[in-house]
Amino acid sequence: MVAIDPTLLTNILLIGLSGTLICLAVHFIPVGGAPAAMAQATGIGTGTVELAAGSGLVGLITASYMYAYEPLASIPLVMAAGAMGSMVMLASTMFAGGLIYAYGVAVPFASAQVKKDPITGDRQDTYISKGTQGQGLPTICFVSGIVGAALGGIGGALIYYVLVGIYGQLISATSAAAVAGVFTLGVFYVNAVVPSYGVGGTIEGVHDPKFKRVVGKDIFTSFFVSILCGLLAVLIAGGISP
């Protein structure tokens, strides 16, 4: 009989919460999928999984570096470093993407989900070109994406922090970082795929009516899936030997 350690339970719960944060983050990021790549929908022209994982993993790099080199690396500082890396990646991507929409395809930014941008108050519907669902990245989408990236970065950093703590006691620091990094990558993908089903591949961000409709169900699902991931992470630790 394996003794159930309260610390282990806390770790599993933290991984569950981190996964849920990543799932929530995906809802904030404005992804337009294939239509957006042809400037036929508002948002970034790629898939939810690609973008959430891409930005979250940059956050993972910055968080891991912070954890490795700050002797007093507290959880909040490591999580903030993860958030910063993710935000910088997504902001740079959205900014460069905006340049292409503005000067490569030559379309004004417009959201199809709201009549006026909630932040700037700019009229949106008249700027949507014929036969499309909006195009480009209006300010509300940009800001929503930044918030999403921050949440994703925080989630990824927290998983990494927890897992390095678990594996670091069993194997060398380099190996522990590698196993924790790969596992975090896995949890990222799992929690980016779950909301993809909910949002149907595309979402404009927090102002999209889809957000309110699906976020509850997705978070609920994601929490349980992430708890399962956490259980696996703890279980494989049992088989790790130096």
Added chain:
Amino acid sequence: MVLDLTMSMAILALMGALATIAGCLEDLESDVGSQSNPNSQVQLAPQMGFLHRIFNKAISGEPISNGMSAVIGGTVTTVLLSQKFYPLTAIVIGAFFGAIILGIFATTSYAGRVASQTRFKQPLYMDIMRYTTPSIIGHNFIMNFCLVAIAYIQFEILGYPFTIPFLALIWGISVGAIGSSVGDVHYGGEREFQNREFGCGLNTALSGRIVRKAESGLRNSIDNVWFCAKFGGPATGIALGLTVFFSSWPTTIFGYTWKAIGVGVLIVVVLIIMNRLIELNVRHAYGPYKEEKNEKEAKA
């Protein structure tokens, strides 16, 4: 901090430059091989009766295929480094291996995709395969080289906790995500539908009706990459360069403190403002597509 400030900044600048080249070449590789979302139009065209001479690979989503070639490059490099190879030689050989594997996937996926379209009479052009595949391999080689070099610098010089293959995998996935989000829009939104009025927007009804005639003769993927190299590729390079540079710059200057995090947030705020300025600029320059209803009513 492992190095002094001047050396750290020099290393950071080198990484930024490598990332810019990697981002640019990644996007151009996806344009010459026609990958990711815009490829849906290339795939759809024969079904709409538009036969074409454009390469059609789409091995997988761009982040995954680039992650794959970069991680192969990183793994081979690590093996060679453990055999006491000179680092530059190891990175070049590693990058070459990754690119060759991607080239193999490119040929099989092109042949497979076109074979699946037999009933739409889309031919498999052997000349296209013969001279586009080396271009794909070449572009991917440069991208691999830059990414594995970044991973090498981060692991060996800066002392990141992750190993070279894992860092190469993460940067491969990130560059794919950026290329798919940025440069592909130039290929999908503009180049594939260039016969429409510039700035008219792309009606969904046009799906699959891609441009098949080039400036001279029939258009192929080499023509596409020539066009996308003017804007889509460099813009992707700027995005990855900014990402690599600005994700490390605050901690390099201000150390591992909350101040560095604050500076990072400030950079993001500046980017939000710059995006807003572009938004205002294009709204002013292009104007609305439709008149506002209130105005119409006022006129009536």
